[in-house]
Amino acid sequence: MDRLQIHIVISEELYTKNPESSELGKKIVSRSIEMIDELGFEAFTFKKLGQSIGSNESSIYRYFESKHMLLVYLICWYWSWIEYKLVFATTNIQSKEEKLSAAVEILTRKVDVDNSFSYVNEVILNRIIIAESSKAYHTKDIDTENEKGYYKVYKRVVQRVSNMVKEINADFDCPQMLISTVIEGAHQQRYFSEHLPSLTNVQEGKDTIVQFYNNLVFKVIN
């Protein structure tokens, strides 16, 4: 049977020319994901990317205004994809608790199967989100970029899960704070477990991070 074909649509402000509109555009996205993961965001340049895909540096600027904007694009793509996963995994679950628990799992687990989209490797993209995404919003331009709506998908994901929290406990005052703590915390713990292990308590085999944050959420809201 054919796989369900869905399509991630990215807001026009995030690119100069839609990378989905040409083969070169898709190559830019897919190869940039691999290269940012390999080199890190600082050492990654449009020049290197151009060389690697047999194209010119300046051609890449036709698609993305800067490497910062490319990162913002990738982040937006990731959260759009997570939002789809989230909605798909939580609709038709009757129990409010099970629903929230499924949502927390989606937000905190490691992505390890590259499943749906031809030119985007979600496994690698997940690693980029963990290691590099904070660099996108920790800049002096955050306020104007936020006004332009660059982070609205991420905020919508937080809002969706916050609503699930509110359904379980309408009196709980800080659902957004809790959910954004869980998302960012899980990413950070995954990074720490690889590079600064004494800041975590990750055990072999089971996914300690998913369990820890699932437990945390339910203890805090009750």
Add this chain to the structure above:
Amino acid sequence: MDRLQIHIVISEELYTKNPESSELGKKIVSRSIEMIDELGFEAFTFKKLGQSIGSNESSIYRYFESKHMLLVYLICWYWSWIEYKLVFATTNIQSKEEKLSAAVEILTRKVDVDNSFSYVNEVILNRIIIAESSKAYHTKDIDTENEKGYYKVYKRVVQRVSNMVKEINADFDCPQMLISTVIEGAHQQRYFSEHLPSLTNVQEGKDTIVQFYNNLVFKVIN
């Protein structure tokens, strides 16, 4: 009465020449804190810093190998200072719960009085930690830098508070995970409350962030 004079000692690996050893060195540290806060880490350069303190760019390289190393130095300074605050604020507290609560407050509150050290403004430094510190360890060199001990003070702070958790509940499996989640979460929430407020639930007047994480800690460990 004279103020208690204490002294933050920074490990030698973090600088080329000890900035405390000369007036220029102290000026570099104190003015760099102001400029990183004003310009952001990306736009901050040694050239601009040199111009601002009436000195040459290359003179600054005598003290710090790179702007990255200067940031690592500042982060280390900050956590050494927090460690001092932490020990000072928690010794002689009998109740284990009160002790942990005092520690969590130290870790999550906003620094708003520049109190003890002549050439370091802790209020501004706290803002730098919140906005820029993740850029120090989200690099490809993290593993070698961690081996060299660049982050050992931070890890020691986490360990100290984790021990307090263990004293209250020896069966709790993930104290480091909890405490690093709290520290990083509180910083992130403070940043969000200023720039991406829909990810938080910060209210006027009271310090919601301190309350939230204090409540979280005790709910999770019991």
Add this chain to the structure above:
DNA sequence: TATTTTTCAATAGTATTACTATTATATTTG
């Protein structure tokens, strides 16, 4: 005191980076 050694910081650079202006080549349209 004289001389050597060391410390210190300024000058003047280089290599690299992010980004842009212009030109050449396809492709589409009338």
Add this chain to the structure above:
DNA sequence: CAAATATAATAGTAATACTATTGAAAAATA
């Protein structure tokens, strides 16, 4: 087939992070 448009390559520029070298001041030694 010609004009208009889309596309990408060439060849830049300005700024940045960092370095090599030199000259002067301070300190140590004879």
